[in-house]
Every structure is written in structure tokens, then in C-alpha cells.
Amino acid sequence: MKELAYRDALNYAPIDVIKGMDLVTKEIVGADDKAPAGYEAMPKCKFCKNYTADDETTGVCEASMNKPKFMAYGDMSAGKCEMFEMKKE
Numbered sequence: 001m002k003e004l005a006y007r008d009a010l011n012y013a014p015i016d017v018i019k020g021m022d023l024v025t026k027e028i029v030g031a032d033d034k035a036p037a038g039y040e041a042m043p044k045c046k047f048c049k050n051y052t053a054d055d056e057t058t059g060v061c062e063a064s065m066n067k068p069k070f071m072a073y074g075d076m077s078a079g080k081c082e083m084f085e086m087k088k089e
């Protein structure tokens with residue numbers, strides 16, 4: 001996986017929109033700071049193989065059975081989506 005921002009990493013607990021805690025080091029870090037190499041990505045639509053980005057923030061869920069297929073936000077949590085599959089790099 002390419003470089004991750006903390007806000008996209010599993011080992012990150014947000015405190016507010018700009019900062020949170022690195023759950024490995026217990027340090028307070030910026031949400032947009034680069035997470036250390038090897039940190040896993042949080043399940044989000046933008047990391048799903050079914051997601052086609054239209055722009056930086058929105059896209060389409062290709063697994064949708066609706067016509068037209070439904071719009072998805074890249075940052076939407078996919079923890080409860082049964083169709084989520086992590087994109088391979």
C-alpha cells in the first residue's frame with residue numbers, strides 16, 4: 001500500500017478533525033501526518049476494489065445493483081460493508 005495519512009490508518013484514534021492518537025506509540029499525531037510504513041489501511045470506500053473515483057472525494061460503487069449505481073464518498077467507512085474488498089496495489 002502506498003503512503004497512508006494517519007486518518008486512513010487502522011492504528012489511529014481520532015480526537016478531533018485535526019489530531020488523534022497513534023495507537024501503537026500512544027503519541028498525539030496530526031490526522032494528515034504520514035503514518036509509519038507498514039501501518040494497515042482502514043476499510044474505506046476509496047480503498048475498495050469496487051470503488052471508481054470521480055474526483056478526490058467522491059466516486060461510484062461498482063458493486064451497487066442500482067441503476068444508476070450509487071455514489072460513494074471515498075472516506076466513507078467500509079467496516080460494515082459486506083462487499084468491501086481491499087484494492088491490491
Ligand code: SF4
Pocket residue numbers: 044045048049050051060061062063064072078081082083084085
Ligand atoms: S462495495 Fe462497499 S466498501 Fe466498496 S465501494 Fe461499494 S459501498 Fe464502498
